[in-house]
Amino acid sequence: MADALRVGIAGLGTVGASVARVLAEKSAELTRQCGRPISVTAVSARDASKDRGVDLSGSTWFVDPVKLAAYAEIDVFVELIGGDEGPAKASVKAALEAGRHVVTANKALLAKHGVALAEIAEKNGVLLNYEAAVAGGIPVIKTMREALAGNSVSRVFGILNGTCNYILTRMEAEGLSFEACLADAQRLGYAEADPTFDIEGNDTAHKLSILTALAFGTKIAASDIYLEGISNISQADIQAAADLGYRIKLLGVAQRTESGIEQRVHPTMVPTASVIAQVHGVTNAVAIETDILGELLLSGPGAGGNATASAVVGDIADIAKSRPGFQHGPVFGWPAKQLKPYKKAQMRSHAGGYFIRLSVQDRTGVFAAIAKRMADNDISLESIVQRSTEAKDRKTVILVTHETTEAAVRKATDGITKDGHLIDKPQVIRIERAA
């Protein structure tokens, strides 16, 4: 039998401990599948005395992950520290430069430095595997990089953050507050160290930027993503969406348009009958539209120790199966040096349907004024309804538009605001086409 693949794991939090545990518990299966054992020869974390539910007494212990990355007794460096700079970046770079394969779950690091790190990996002929960085346990990277070879992607979109989907699902199903649902997501280990990264959409944006590069062969452009989180989604929006036959999901969407590539993350209404609307709780889903295959939808556990560990272990097993001298495929599907510059489509030209919820004073002429602003901006309405509220002097007006542009909707809502009938800021939620 071939020599063991020697693994060093940096970061022993929820995910790192799960990876070490799975490697130990599934040792016999993995040895059979890979044709060689996988052994955790070294680890790095601050506290060696903590009980992590796995025996690591046979592993060499490092406090500094950069030292672990350069340790001669490992073949693979597994980075599960997190963060887009600091020890995570320094150790991954050091490992690649020392000719070690790297496995990481770090979407923030890849969103910021992925192309530069891929160049080092490709130059040194080592693998940089990152299946766990996008959509947890769903094998979307392998699917896009390998199974869809030859397909041209027109749109990729999905539910990429388990915490947000968990919150929205429970708010809708149980009428709970946003805060209560977020606290449960944190307790269950789904949320990021800083949960604003989840709820304000940054985590989804990091993952989307990686999918965009894979889909369109462009350089990663995470800072060019239009971003809106879910913190201002209320029960009123959730109930109105349900009444109109929609469900609200935080989606990341990347699509090819005539003016460039649109990358956006925002709360989105999808038809209740669509497949993606049935994706509940911490589950993630990714839809990929291509010319040869048509539409593919992958769904599965998107956050938490086991989901992430499953993807990390799969990446390690791929390295164990690879043979010395075998030429590895490029990290982002195209050689990093050949990735094209990202051409951004302006959000103002985004075309689609819109849901608009207005809190208005209850007086004569308000409805007519709203309708006029819509007509003046060439916006055709699919429906308009007025609802009573608990307060006698105010009403809620809900509009659903046919396809229009973001620019037209913004002009219309600015006009309605200027008319002086509104009590609150208009709530605007985009509607996404979904099968």
Ligand code: HSE
């Ligand atoms: N905080 C992330 C989520 C974890 O909720 O999806 C997985 O990246």
